[in-house]
Amino acid sequence: MPDWVQMIIRSFLMFLFIVTLLRIVGRKQISQMTYSDFVVGITIGTAAALIAFNVIPNLVNGLLGLTAWVLFLIGLNVLTMKSKWFHDLFRGRETILVRRGKVLEDNLKEVQYTPEELLSQLRRKNIFHLADVEFAVMEANGEVSVMLKSEQTPITPKHLEWAVASQAEPQTVVLDGNIMDEALTGQGLNRQWLQTELDKIGISLANVFIGQVDANGDLFVDLFDDAIEIPKPKTKELLYATLKKCEADLAMFALDTDQPEVKRQYQVSSEVIEEVAQSLRSKLIR
Template sequence: MASWPETIVRSFIFLALLFFMTKFLGKKQLSELSFFEYVSGITIGSIAGEAIAGLEKNMFQGMMAITIFTFATLFADLLALKSKTFRDFIEGKGTVLIKDGKVLEENLKKEKYSIDELSALLRQKDIYRVADVEFAVLEPRGNLSALLKKENRPLTPKDLNMKVANEKAPQTIIMDGSILDVPLSASGKSRGWLKTELEKLGITVENVFIGQVDSYGELTVDVYDDKLQIPSPNQRPLLLSSLKKTQVDLEIFALETKDETSKVVYQKNANLVQETIEKLTPYLTS
């Protein structure tokens, strides 16, 4: 059995070794594991525990064993990328559990799942009736993928033939009270613009915990003082409102004027503004 000082030294050594080996294998080790990765992870942890506690006289034997299992796992992952047959063998295949709203009992038994467990997986996806499901597959990593029947799916703008603007990821331009110049530049804004926007909100950069610019060029901030009320961005709604008011005013002018030439001009411009409103509405509404 190793002495206390030796145990402490071994602990730090194997902690660092396991960290670097896991980082070497990649983020996949932190997500849901395949059968092989699960077995490999347990074994590597057991070897590390044995080596730290000093049950193995030679610490380097434990380090070598961990290295072997690490590279074996890496090799299996690389081989799985190149061979579907090997991938299906080592990771398994998806199993259809529900088809056309009906549970496939044989497949459920094959995967050793009860109806209660299937119902729990469905509830995690906010599905409470099996009959609402068109198709459900138990994936190789144990999660359930479910497709609702078309009449039970939420409506999307595409279903309503609505045009919506494409949104980009927001740029974080302020963090911990400091301006981040690279994201600020990527958002197409300047420090002068940022200063003006912060003045409108009545705050300073130092008070901002995080500030972001969305795809519409609007600034949203979260301040350190949670009791401080920050007004929501309203430039887009105001612009849309102004355009609608202009269109209505032009319509009224066209109706009130007795001059036929002016009437035609007002009506023509009212139509142009209306077309502009229709084109910009997806961009000016949240």
């Protein structure tokens, strides 16, 4: 068998072997690599390349060596889950960089971070003012986690004591111009509904690259032709405006009348519509 054929076969076998071993180890090694993971990953990759290019001629011995490294990594994972001491030794531990708004210079030197690098990490999280930071910590994998000061924290419905329903993830109903019937059915919709929504914005199905329906039943589309501007539907905004106008009209009628009973009815009706408009505001206003 020619050498180049052997190299291709070995490379393919090593690819399958490495992918299988990594799936056994777990996905965390890819998404959250620490120093020990990095060392083991380089070693496994180097050994796989040496086997594939026949630098290590004995395939069985090479695979046994790779398996031993992976078993070592699995054993290390078990130890770090069982023991805090092992975890800090092999995975590292977090380091506080900012506490109560003050940068800890000694800790910056410990992780070999310059002030510029700290500011760069903050900018990656859309934080451009160091004064906005209450607490920042470098995790064991090198990621910097940040907590903003209370006055800089974005307002959420919880802060305003608004009761909001949980939302399901958007469903992709059109992909590359093709309708995903299963996703449509899962949302309680059909092709006729989809065509009606596309007609509202004057877009043909053939020009839709991606179409998604959110939890509120709104359709978002991305087109093949980026030069086409998609008009934003105004139905919900108009409904909210109509409700607010009815509320204002009823309040005005209550002020204009001198009859106590009629005034009371107008006021009650205005309050009811105000309550309805307030409860639907988050769904009608984007």
